[in-house]
Amino acid sequence: MEEALQIVNRSPIAYVADLGAFTDKSIAAHCVHIDARDMALLREHNVGAVPCPTSNLKLASGIAPFVKMLETGVLVGLGTDGPASNDDQDMWSEIHLAALLPKGVSGDPTAVPARLAFAMATRLGAQAIHLDHLIGSLEPGKRADIVVVDLQTLHVAPATRYTYSADSLYTHLVYSAHASDVRHVLVDGRFLLRDRQLLTIDERRVREQAEAIATRINAFLSEREVNLLDKILAIGGVKQNEIFEVQVKARLEDDSGVEALLRRPEISITKASERKQYDTYFLFDDPTRGRIRYREDHRLDEGARLEPKYTLTLTEPAHRGEFPHAIVLSRARYTARADHSLRFYREYFSPDHIVETEKHRRRWRIIYKGEDFAINLDRLAGGPEAGLYLEIKSRTWSHRDAVNKAQLIAELLDMAGGQRPASGER
Numbered sequence: 001m002e003e004a005l006q007i008v009n010r011s012p013i014a015y016v017a018d019l020g021a022f023t024d025k026s027i028a029a030h031c032v033h034i035d036a037r038d039m040a041l042l043r044e045h046n047v048g049a050v051p052c053p054t055s056n057l058k059l060a061s062g063i064a065p066f067v068k069m070l071e072t073g074v075l076v077g078l079g080t081d082g083p084a085s086n087d088d089q090d091m092w093s094e095i096h097l098a099a100l101l102p103k104g105v106s107g108d109p110t111a112v113p114a115r116l117a118f119a120m121a122t123r124l125g126a127q128a129i130h131l132d133h134l135i136g137s138l139e140p141g142k143r144a145d146i147v148v149v150d151l152q153t154l155h156v157a158p159a160t161r162y163t164y165s166a167d168s169l170y171t172h173l174v175y176s177a178h179a180s181d182v183r184h185v186l187v188d189g190r191f192l193l194r195d196r197q198l199l200t201i202d203e204r205r206v207r208e209q210a211e212a213i214a215t216r217i218n219a220f221l222s223e224r225e226v227n228l229l230d231k232i233l234a235i236g237g238v239k240q241n242e243i244f245e246v247q248v249k250a251r252l253e254d255d256s257g258v259e260a261l262l263r264r265p266e267i268s269i270t271k272a273s274e275r276k277q278y279d280t281y282f283l284f285d286d287p288t289r290g291r292i293r294y295r296e297d298h299r300l301d302e303g304a305r306l307e308p309k310y311t312l313t314l315t316e317p318a319h320r321g322e323f324p325h326a327i328v329l330s331r332a333r334y335t336a337r338a339d340h341s342l343r344f345y346r347e348y349f350s351p352d353h354i355v356e357t358e359k360h361r362r363r364w365r366i367i368y369k370g371e372d373f374a375i376n377l378d379r380l381a382g383g384p385e386a387g388l389y390l391e392i393k394s395r396t397w398s399h400r401d402a403v404n405k406a407q408l409i410a411e412l413l414d415m416a417g418g419q420r421p422a423s424g425e426r
Helices: 002-008 012-018 036-044 053-058 066-072 091-106 114-120 123-128 168-175 203-226 228-234 256-263 342-349 399-416
Strands: 027-029 048-050 146-149 182-187 190-194 238-252 267-283 291-299 309-315 328-337 353-368 371-380 387-395
Touching (some): 012 036, 053 091, 114 168, 203 228, 228 328, 228 342, 256 267, 256 371, 267 342, 353 399, 371 399, 387 399
Parallel strands (some): 027 048
Antiparallel strands (some): 182 190, 238 328, 267 353, 309 328, 371 387
């Protein structure tokens, strides 16, 4: 919705309506983020709306406004979506959710009563897909699409004893019955399921084919789970950005040494910035896999961008080599704009450990002895590592260049009065 408003200055439904696509019979899937104007357009053009409650919940897309659509006069049916976002393809679950979700979000226990929820899967659903002249209800002239449900199971019984209301049977079908209670299924008068036995599908053969495909998928996913690069590429939007850097980090008592360093005549400042950064590191017990950093970056300097920037970076393990003062050589292999939520990445990468940091960063780009360096002065907030840190780093392209720049970094560290770290990057 947000992207459509940015690109075409209207909702997806309004855009499609302007294109004239609704002149033919149409179905609008999901309809989670539609507003009153979109509903009016769907009603005006006789477009059926088909939310898929289970899929919409599993993907965290939201909940379709069932009550408002029905009150507006939109034809509303129910769908399952595909198996990638709805594992069991169970229409009974969709009916169940269609009756419960509107009650939960509205606080109104009368919203979408059982009979109406059942109708969205049958009569109203047929209208939504423009086939109500053929299916959706049991009457002469229509196809004999029939489902026979066993109401004698313990979780449904005693359904046949409640006759005080014409709607009582729907209450049992919607709130108590399961898909496993279906005994027979006929489509256009032909039995597809009889006494719970499939008649048109070789169940054993389908299962064997599914197991064979699942074995290949499992092998692919197992390999991808180990390779972080493959996992990043699988979600797209990632550009290759191989950067080799030599760098050092040291703890400081105060920033006076850095201020003095920047005033030295042999130092030329080319750029300065200030920012607040929130970093989440995804770490793994196997260090050879590297690490993932999710960063939320807020610029604080005057004239900088107003919106925060979100990035995702995959970094290979650092190598110390023959560099002085625990200076390390690191390689940030892939970077990308982080266009998913932190929660998504946490579940997707499944790290063994998570480390979160919050810091105020002042950064200077400098030239020293003809070489370009970045000097970061970071104040970490909270936790045992809280304090002031100096980071000096520079990109490098060869071992010889790395050795030269490592020596220059050591000189800058001495001039800044930083404590020479005895171990690697902190």
